[in-house]
Amino acid sequence: MLLNQFLILSAVLFSIGVYGVLARRNGVLVLMSIELILNAVNINLVAFGAFRASVGGEVFALFVIAVAAAEVGVGLAMVLLLYRNRRSIDLTLIDQLRG
Amino acid sequence: MTDALLLLAFQRPTIDWHGIAPELVLLTAGALITLVDIIFLEKARPFTAALAGLGLLATAVPLLTLAVDGTDRVMFDGAYVVDEFSLVVKAVFLLAGYVVVLLSTNYVAEGDYWENEYYGLLLASVMGMVMMASARDLVSIFVALELLSIPAYLMAAWRKRDLHSTEAGLKYYLMGVFASAVMLYGMSLLYGVSGSTLLSDIGTSVAAAGTSTAVITMGIVFIVAGFAFKVSAVPFHTWAPDVYEGAPTPVTAFLAVASKAAGFVALLALVFVGFYARSEVWEPLMWILAATSMTVGNLVALRQTNVVRLMAYSGIAQTGFMIAPLAVAGHGLSNGDQALSAVVTYLAIYTAMNLGAFAVIIALSRKTGSAEVSSFGGAFSYAPGLTVAMTIFLFSLAGIPPLGGWFAKFEVFRVLATAGEPWGYVLAAVGAVNSVIALYYYASLARRMWADDVPDGDHSPVLVTPSLVTALTLCGAVTLAFGVAPQLVARFTDVSLLALGG
Numbered sequence: 001m002l003l004n005q006f007l008i009l010s011a012v013l014f015s016i017g018v019y020g021v022l023a024r025r026n027g028v029l030v031l032m033s034i035e036l037i038l039n040a041v042n043i044n045l046v047a048f049g050a051f052r053a054s055v056g057g058e059v060f061a062l063f064v065i066a067v068a069a070a071e072v073g074v075g076l077a078m079v080l081l082l083y084r085n086r087r088s089i090d091l092t093l094i095d096q097l098r099g
Numbered sequence: 100m101t102d103a104l105l106l107l108a109f110q111r112p113t114i115d116w117h118g119i120a121p122e123l124v125l126l127t128a129g130a131l132i133t134l135v136d137i138i139f140l141e142k143a144r145p146f147t148a149a150l151a152g153l154g155l156l157a158t159a160v161p162l163l164t165l166a167v168d169g170t171d172r173v174m175f176d177g178a179y180v181v182d183e184f185s186l187v188v189k190a191v192f193l194l195a196g197y198v199v200v201l202l203s204t205n206y207v208a209e210g211d212y213w214e215n216e217y218y219g220l221l222l223a224s225v226m227g228m229v230m231m232a233s234a235r236d237l238v239s240i241f242v243a244l245e246l247l248s249i250p251a252y253l254m255a256a257w258r259k260r261d262l263h264s265t266e267a268g269l270k271y272y273l274m275g276v277f278a279s280a281v282m283l284y285g286m287s288l289l290y291g292v293s294g295s296t297l298l299s300d301i302g303t304s305v306a307a308a309g310t311s312t313a314v315i316t317m318g319i320v321f322i323v324a325g326f327a328f329k330v331s332a333v334p335f336h337t338w339a340p341d342v343y344e345g346a347p348t349p350v351t352a353f354l355a356v357a358s359k360a361a362g363f364v365a366l367l368a369l370v371f372v373g374f375y376a377r378s379e380v381w382e383p384l385m386w387i388l389a390a391t392s393m394t395v396g397n398l399v400a401l402r403q404t405n406v407v408r409l410m411a412y413s414g415i416a417q418t419g420f421m422i423a424p425l426a427v428a429g430h431g432l433s434n435g436d437q438a439l440s441a442v443v444t445y446l447a448i449y450t451a452m453n454l455g456a457f458a459v460i461i462a463l464s465r466k467t468g469s470a471e472v473s474s475f476g477g478a479f480s481y482a483p484g485l486t487v488a489m490t491i492f493l494f495s496l497a498g499i500p501p502l503g504g505w506f507a508k509f510e511v512f513r514v515l516a517t518a519g520e521p522w523g524y525v526l527a528a529v530g531a532v533n534s535v536i537a538l539y540y541y542a543s544l545a546r547r548m549w550a551d552d553v554p555d556g557d558h559s560p561v562l563v564t565p566s567l568v569t570a571l572t573l574c575g576a577v578t579l580a581f582g583v584a585p586q587l588v589a590r591f592t593d594v595s596l597l598a599l600g601g
Binding site for chain 2 (some may be wrong): 010014017018021027030034037038040041044045047048049051052054056057059060063064067070071074075078079081082085086091094096097
């Protein structure tokens with residue numbers, strides 16, 4: 001069965017996501033990059049689940065999807081809060097705490 | 100795939116109601132607070148803190164009956180386990196949650212921010228920690244981790260109109276979510292290796308693999324890195340000082356103690372039940388995390404001028420001490436169990452002494468209006484009791500007998516020295532040097548409070564509320580008792596994960 005192709009796809013998605021988190025300055029784009037990583041995880045889980053013929057992977061993927069939705073809800077609220085306070089969602093501008 | 104799904108006729112799992120009674124009580128208390136908030140709105144404000152405190156105390160009752168009963172309970176095919184280890188760390192989480200409720204009383208209300216929701220979220224987060232203590236399955240560990248983290252992100256950003264708090268919340272959120280995503284990727288790889296999400300199954304197939312394959316190594320590295328974020332170990336610590344400084348101080352205390360302890364509990368379960376056979380992969384990782392956390396944390400703490408940032412870096416250094424026993428834990432059964440008890444002992448004592456230090460900081464900075472080290476000068480002249488308490492907690496953090504901290508450090512050094520391998524001795528030497536560095540900044544903060552002049556000449560007494568006195572008494576009593584009678588804590592923390600791990 002096609003396991004390697006799925007794993008390569010998920011590794012590429014994971015790498016794009018990590019790059020996005022590290023390089024993007026826009027809050028919403030960082031959130032989207034994190035979603036990419038989580039979807040890479042889901043592809044891995046479902047592919048391994050099918051390969052091993054065990055439902056554990058699919059169940060885990062459902063949990064990841066549900067929890068990711070809650071996380072993004074909180075994340076968007078935070079970005080909105082930042083926009084209300086700063087009129088910008090550029091993450092490089094939040095640098096009041098340092099030392 | 101549908102075939103496999105169809106074969107699984109749904110069977111209701113047998114539920115051990117006594118085993119999950121603590122979680123149920125906590126859930127009831129949290130739901131009750133939310134309900135009271137919805138029905139009575141602002142009229143409920145004076146009661147929610149008390150309700151949250153009572154809920155946490157009520158949760159301790161089934162915990163005690165379970166401890167008296169003493170049998171290990173395995174639920175949901177081994178995904179959820181109630182054993183000595185989980186009971187001890189659940190008690191630590193409840194104590195930490197209760198002290199944070201005491202510290203938050205009035206503090207959150209002062210800025211006219213939402214109070215009812217705050218306690219609801221706090222209980223939800225404690226619920227996640229209590230679940231984490233029992234989780235022995237990748238899915239339940241993940242759900243518990245998110246249940247404890249998501250409310251914590253919100254609580255860090257609680258002061259909505261304050262830029263510092265928003266910044267703290269956003270930084271904590273982005274770092275935390277990124278770390279858990281990386282950790283999940285590692286989990287998906289380990290699931291692929293074993294075909295099961297149960298930690299004990301993963302342990303079996305990881306051991307059966309003989310040598311370490313690339314996918315096992317990657318999985319372990321990603322998972323350890325994800326939890327290193329959670330416990331703020333160097334090089335994944337950068338969020339901690341910023342978040343601690345910007346968040347409301349009771350929330351900082353909660354993050355610095357409870358959230359960190361929860362990360363450790365998950366790490367312990369994963370290492371001892373899941374990865375134990377692959378010690379050649381995780382031991383060097385733990386060694387590097389421990390050595391760099393101790394050294395970087397202490398050296399940067401030396402030049403901090405803000406007390407909360409100082410506590411953040413001291414917390415990073417303490418994390419290094421807590422990870423240190425894991426660097427030699429993979430050598431034979433008895434040493435593994437000793438390393439586990441050393442970490443649990445350290446966690447229990449660290450919880451008490453660090454919460455106590457934060458309680459004093461909250462009380463003093465409310466009067467001085469700042470958390471700068473210089474503003475704490477001469478605190479003895481107007482708040483002698485608080486200064487004595489702070490000195491006790493600081494010297495305990497530094498590891499001076501007869502305070503609790505010395506026994507925690509002693510256990511770490513004992514495990515490192517009895518492991519009988521050169522790397523253990525080197526790490527013990529690094530730890531010894533760091534203890535001396537740490538004593539310097541803890542003692543200089545204490546010296547300022549005793550000897551310096553009051554910067555603004557304001558000698559008016561500090562407002563000390565009854566809840567603060569209770570919190571200080573609890574933390575102080577635990578710190579002193581565990582230092583004077585270490586066999587007390589050693590009796591509780593003599594736990595094992597390896598027996599169930601097979």
